[in-house]
Amino acid sequence: MVKSSGGMKERLFNAAYNSKKQALLNGKNASAIWDRLVFNKIKDKLGGRVRFMTSGASPMSPEVMEFMKICFGARVLEGYGMTETACVISGMDEGDNLIGHVGSPNPACEIKLVDVPEMNYTSADQPHPRAKFVLGAFCFSRLLQR
Template sequence: SSQQHLSTTVLSANESDANTDPVAHQKALNALLIQQVQKSLGGRVKLIWTGAAPLSLTVLQFLRHASGAHVIEGYGQTECSGLSTCQLLRDPSVGHIGVPAHCNMIKLVDVPDMQYFAKDNVGEICIKGPNVFKGYYRDEEKAREVIDRGGWLHTGDIDWPTSNY
């Protein structure tokens, strides 16, 4: 298996290169590890898109370094056809949900029970656009709970803008 091959290669490299420059040795091992990760992904991956939940910083950084691909996080939900925001392609920063998709408008609204106020740049994310659903099948009451009169989908998710965008 790839894992056994990698382990064997690393062990033999450690034995044969014990007296060499440790920095150069580590760089060579890192390159070998990256090759194995890329090979296990098929060797041709250029873009990894993630969603559903934010990746941990550790996982995101590992994927970005070891895969050799751009890794982009997106945000959305079923009620708005999946994607509502995403990071820009070459944005190396982390900890944010990116910019609105071209078809969406995004706003924050107050959540007084939680002491979140849009004027303070924190609140519930609301989404409006042609990709937002019209309602739940045979459940108009539930749809009215999440879509306001202005057509904004109230996601129930809390966020705050970052200074990046």
């Protein structure tokens, strides 16, 4: 959509995006001028009042998370959960600006990293191991079989 808008609009969008990205990487607030010039039009597509977004499905790619934070100007947090665990296993803290993780574990559960080859998750992944296994009092002992 930006590319089809033409040269000047594309350059303005890219300058705004890169400026906000750099501020995000440095833990700073970007200039509000970029929102007024570029991103408020995108925010208006969601009603203009979104302040907070969460995702709890499959992990978002870092590029999608970055895009959402920059273009929607909202806090975007990610968590991890499963039906068998009464939902939340881990979640990002509200002030967490890092991208590419699903936060710290819920204090009510134990997490052990177990390889999941079909998802390409291994406990040997570097710099951040990716695997899953959850144990805790809030986990279902078995699922209802229909």
